Amino acid sequence: MIEFLQMHGPPLLEGLRVTLQLTVGGAICALALAIVAGLGRRSRRAWLRWPATTYVEIFRGTSAMVQLFWFYFALPFFGVSLPALVTGIIVLGLNSGAYGAEVVRSAIANVPRGQWEAGRALNLGETRILFRIVLPQALPMMLPPAGNLLIELMKNTALVSLITLSELTFTAQVQRAATLETVPLFALTLLIYFLLAQVLLMGMRRLERNVTRHREKRA
């Protein structure tokens, strides 16, 4: 047992580090894209709405793995060659961002219309209503689905192993090929992913509590 951990622990932890980079990098990209595209889809201006809708439909409609392979193998034909880590972060961000945009859009749509009308009656500008009145109420609705998306993103980081990036799954494969200790090795890897998911969920739950407590104080 101890020998097993001494042998496989360090490389797996190194792989976990790359998995974390992918998760965090992807999540930051996804968050930015989700906000921009989510707001864009609600815009009254067609030149904002159309690109946002096209982006969301394409990245939700094609598979994450196809997107990853396309960016890694097909994009070089346009003269753009990116390293595997960067490709991974970009594709994870683009993919989860498209799902996130729908979360942002539907949360904003669920804020009662009266809130907009009241804002207008108070002679506030549209941007001010959006950022000071509507978004603060939409935020608590966004957090639970955002937590699920974060777990999906974390699980999708395993796909990046298929474009030869040595993250956790790739490392587990390499170690397996070297030692053939398949069962304990894959069981340990699955356990690491599971614990990572639990940590992420705990973080999201704390965030949810903070947001709702903040709101109660104000009320």
Add this chain to the structure above:
Amino acid sequence: MIWNWEYALSVLPAMLRAFVVTLEATIAGFLLAVLLGLVWATVRMSPIKALSKSAYWVVEFVRSTPLLIQLYFLYYVLPEYGVSLSPFAIGILALGLHYSCYTAEVYRAGIEAVSKGQWEAARALNLSSSATWLRVILPQAIPPTFPMLGNYLIAMFKETPLLAAITVMEMLQTAKLIGAESFRYLEPLTITGAVFLLVSLLASHAVRRLEVRYAIHR
């Protein structure tokens, strides 16, 4: 021009044949997910604490770990125990197992939405436990879950390219091989993406119609 139509058309027949494999894996995997999910959901509601708790953790564990490594696990570990299945069968097994943990949650929500009075009425009529489940609760719990199940069918369809990792010749694997042979990845990979997009859009449209239909009934 970067895109070559002649080449794209020449690879199209092989891509469409691979699409059939993708569809077969999706349908078989989904059937498994739908049946197994019902098992998880009912075990989770079992009055025996140890049983319901373990079902909860199995579902949580499978749901929060990547499908790819579950796929590898089955692919490398099953033969060690003397179970030799084709990569295609293992792919279906992994897809079905993974998504059964999602459908289990869908069923659970459906079952919890059935009003308590239905359980009490069944007990008052002295129905057996199996009759209560099969004749009273499930017929009311399941139809409202169809739209959600439809969403997971689409999600699963989009995860079938993972089977490429265990050498199943579905669309992505075929695109990759064609690309490697001719050093042109752009056309086969773009066709793959386009087929996924087209099918997903059509399927989401169908799911929206299901939503409308079952919203009226409620």
